[in-house]
Amino acid sequence: MSPREHVSAAIRTAAARGEPALVAYITAGFPSRERFREHLRAVADAADVIEVGVPFTDPMADGVTIQRASLAALAQGASLAWILEELAALRGIGPPLLLMSYLNPLLAFGIGRLAASAAASGVSGFIVPDLPLDESSELRAALDEGKLALVQMVTPVTGAERLAQLCAGSEGFVYAVTMTGTTGRNVAVPAEVLAYLDRVRAIAALPVCAGFGIRSREQVERLRGHVDGVVVGSALVEGEDPGEFLRALRPC
Amino acid sequence: MRLLGARVVPVVSGDRTLRAAIDEALRDWVSDPLGTYYLLGSAVGPHPYPYLVRELQSVIGREARAQMLAAAGKLPDALIACVGGGSNSIGAFHAFVPDEAVELIGVEAGGRGAGLGENAATVAYGRPGVLHGTYSLLLQNTDGQIQETHSVSAGLDYPGVGPEHALLAASGRVRYETASDAEALEGVRQLSELEGILPALESAHALVGAARWAQAHSGGTVLICLSGRGDKDMSTLQRTLLTAERA
Numbered sequence: 001m002s003p004r005e006h007v008s009a010a011i012r013t014a015a016a017r018g019e020p021a022l023v024a025y026i027t028a029g030f031p032s033r034e035r036f037r038e039h040l041r042a043v044a045d046a047a048d049v050i051e052v053g054v055p056f057t058d059p060m061a062d063g064v065t066i067q068r069a070s071l072a073a074l075a076q077g078a079s080l081a082w083i084l085e086e087l088a089a090l091r092g093i094g095p096p097l098l099l100m101s102y103l104n105p106l107l108a109f110g111i112g113r114l115a116a117s118a119a120a121s122g123v124s125g126f127i128v129p130d131l132p133l134d135e136s137s138e139l140r141a142a143l144d145e146g147k148l149a150l151v152q153m154v155t156p157v158t159g160a161e162r163l164a165q166l167c168a169g170s171e172g173f174v175y176a177v178t179m180t181g182t183t184g185r186n187v188a189v190p191a192e193v194l195a196y197l198d199r200v201r202a203i204a205a206l207p208v209c210a211g212f213g214i215r216s217r218e219q220v221e222r223l224r225g226h227v228d229g230v231v232v233g234s235a236l237v238e239g240e241d242p243g244e245f246l247r248a249l250r251p252c
Numbered sequence: 253m254r255l256l257g258a259r260v261v262p263v264v265s266g267d268r269t270l271r272a273a274i275d276e277a278l279r280d281w282v283s284d285p286l287g288t289y290y291l292l293g294s295a296v297g298p299h300p301y302p303y304l305v306r307e308l309q310s311v312i313g314r315e316a317r318a319q320m321l322a323a324a325g326k327l328p329d330a331l332i333a334c335v336g337g338g339s340n341s342i343g344a345f346h347a348f349v350p351d352e353a354v355e356l357i358g359v360e361a362g363g364r365g366a367g368l369g370e371n372a373a374t375v376a377y378g379r380p381g382v383l384h385g386t387y388s389l390l391l392q393n394t395d396g397q398i399q400e401t402h403s404v405s406a407g408l409d410y411p412g413v414g415p416e417h418a419l420l421a422a423s424g425r426v427r428y429e430t431a432s433d434a435e436a437l438e439g440v441r442q443l444s445e446l447e448g449i450l451p452a453l454e455s456a457h458a459l460v461g462a463a464r465w466a467q468a469h470s471g472g473t474v475l476i477c478l479s480g481r482g483d484k485d486m487s488t489l490q491r492t493l494l495t496a497e498r499a
Binding site: 035056057058060061063064067074080083102103104105107108109130246249 | 265266271275278279282285286299380381382383386390392394395396398479
């Protein structure tokens with residue numbers, strides 16, 4: 001199974017148990033570089049897919065929590081090269097790993113050596129929020145060699161034609177932003193969001209995961225049946241014990 | 253702005269410069285894309301904003317070119333404008349780009365020196381990268397992290413530059429140089445004393461470039477883009493130029 005198929009399969013396997021898969025996000029190097037491995041292990045025990053956030057000075061798609069976590073991680077010297085070294089040491093941790101990074105740290109690392117380095121560290125793919133599909137051919141071609149995923153994001157205001165393009169162009173899963181906005185806010189999941197998720201799911205061949213603002217068991221229950229997985233980010237970064245937080249999102 | 257009836261929300265995140273303001277404006281826009289109108293005054297940000305800003309600012313160059321022909325009967329030998337994000341300068345340059353005999357010079361904020369964080373001179377010290385949806389030159393470290401900038405002029409204090417400037421620099425059509433904080437402040441003093449015009453600190457960088465050019469080209473005709481007034485800079489001038497004067 002290729003790395004990108006591994007991501008899809010992990011979500012489908014979890015969803016087949018009747019509950020949305022848990023895709024857990026943590027900012028690498030926060031709260032400290034020393035505790036990254038410990039954090040990642042705790043998350044790996046409770047999540048189906050892990051997103052490791054590569055800190056960036058200007059995280060335009062993120063709310064205050066991840067902004068602060070990113071700056072704190074950078075202040076401690078967290079870099080993409082360091083993250084890849086740490087992940088290499090943790091190979092075989094369990095769930096597939098994705099790197100969530102803004103484009104510039106990837107460009108600085110070098111697109112030419114990125115895919116091979118990421119694959120060597122056990123990374124299955126990337127989420128790059130400031131890279132539009134139309135501009136992604138260079139990174140996509142680099143990731144294609146190792147069959148790594150490049151996950152595309154859709155939002156409630158994405159038009160029908162664009163939605164079809166993004167779903168067809170995504171790999172691993174389709175990241176359905178549940179609201180228009182930055183990460184971290186609590187969302188009550190209104191009926192129109194569920195209708196939007198149903199619309200995405202109807203045209204996506206890949207599993208659909210909802211993210212941005214998910215932090216409670218109630219939300220997960222409401223989303224059940226409308227998505228294949230949920231992405232939990234800011235709430236996890238804020239919490240003391242990410243493993244415990246994730247388990248609380250599961251049924252009792 | 254308040255007198256005109258606007259509610260002004262200051263940005264308190266990051267380094268509180270133009271870059272932090274753009275981060276926040278983009279966040280606000282994506283939070284409410286149907287209810288927000290995103291409008292940026294500089295020639296940066298995702299397509300089509302740099303293009304829109306250039307088209308709207310290009311009235312500067314078109315009018316200046318016509319006025320120059322009317323007043324001097326010929327095109328200038330050199331056109332000089334300050335460059336931060338690069339809106340006034342791209343607007344000034346645009347009409348003159350095809351006039352190959354006209355030397356085009358952009359003056360960036362040299363700040364306190366050449367080190368990362370000491371200036372906002374992106375063409376001089378930057379490397380290619382992506383910020384705010386634009387591929388251009390950026391002041392960044394080797395990990396691709398954007399660096400804080402410094403300039404005495406808030407309007408030039410940005411770690412990137414409009415993508416068309418990066419192109420004009422690469423093609424050689426525009427030459428970019430820097431003016432330091434101290435030189436720009438001296439430019440403010442000179443234009444105030446000699447012409448009774450109080451220029452913006454940003455525009456004073458162009459004055460520094462113009463003085464340099466004029467010294468090397470005696471008898472030449474130079475067109476300076478005086479992009480702003482210095483009224484807004486009173487508090488900065490009191491902290492800098494006028495404090496130094498009293499001492």
